[in-house]
Amino acid sequence: xxxxxxxxxxxxxxxxxxxxxxxxxxxxxxxxxxxxxxxxxxxxxxxxxxxxxxxxxxxxxxxxxxxxxxxxxxxxxxxxxxxxxxxxxxxxxxxxxxxxxxxxxxxxxxxxxxxx
Amino acid sequence: xxxxxxxxxxxxxxxxxxxxxxxxxxxxxxxxxxxxxxxxxxxxxxxxxxxxxxxxxxxxxxxxxxxxxxxxxxxxxxxxxxxxxxxxxxxxxxxxxxxxxxxxxxxxxxxxxx
Numbered sequence: 718x719x720x721x722x723x724x725x726x727x728x729x730x731x732x733x734x735x736x737x738x739x740x741x742x743x744x745x746x747x748x749x750x751x752x753x754x755x756x757x758x759x760x761x762x763x764x765x766x767x768x769x770x771x772x773x774x775x776x777x778x779x780x781x782x783x784x785x786x787x788x789x790x791x792x793x794x795x796x797x798x799x800x801x802x803x804x805x806x807x808x809x810x811x812x813x814x815x816x817x818x819x820x821x822x823x824x825x826x827x828x829x830x831x832x833x
Numbered sequence: 834x835x836x837x838x839x840x841x842x843x844x845x846x847x848x849x850x851x852x853x854x855x856x857x858x859x860x861x862x863x864x865x866x867x868x869x870x871x872x873x874x875x876x877x878x879x880x881x882x883x884x885x886x887x888x889x890x891x892x893x894x895x896x897x898x899x900x901x902x903x904x905x906x907x908x909x910x911x912x913x914x915x916x917x918x919x920x921x922x923x924x925x926x927x928x929x930x931x932x933x934x935x936x937x938x939x940x941x942x943x944x945x946x947x
Binding site for chain 1: 875876877878879920934935936937938939940
């Protein structure tokens, strides 16, 4: 079946502009995660959504970063007033609540953001 | 979540077994060991996880020492497509399901050569 999809695949923006990144999780997955990966680095956790519970925003690096999720579907990550240090690959992952595969997080291909 | 230590890089010949070690000496009793890998320009991919028993699936085997302070991921017959960064992650599972963030370290760069 379809995996996690993200759009755009690549985004180049000027410093100071706002950007929106989109994630479509696997249908039926209740948990959704955003991570950031800077060049040559490991993944950094940003935010986690689980059903109707309050999201875990503990990884968001500043108040310029925010994310929303409508129910158990699409999520958008918004970065306001982008800075050059925001340049990274932004990865989305989803996970089912129960059943086979509940221990796995399924990752999308990522959005490569370049801030010039 | 407990910290893990992995070698920076390893090489393996195609067709041979790749054995990737991971130290997690501060692991607590209810923390699981997970392995993910990331092939260049792709998102991470789940490989296997375990608590204290050795585990095997279609991709790999996971050997956890009796004291649980270290583990080894085994790819029994490595192929060129197994070249990737391999991440060992230790984290809690809650209530039989697995939520919450994954904390990725630097991982091991495995290069499989012909």
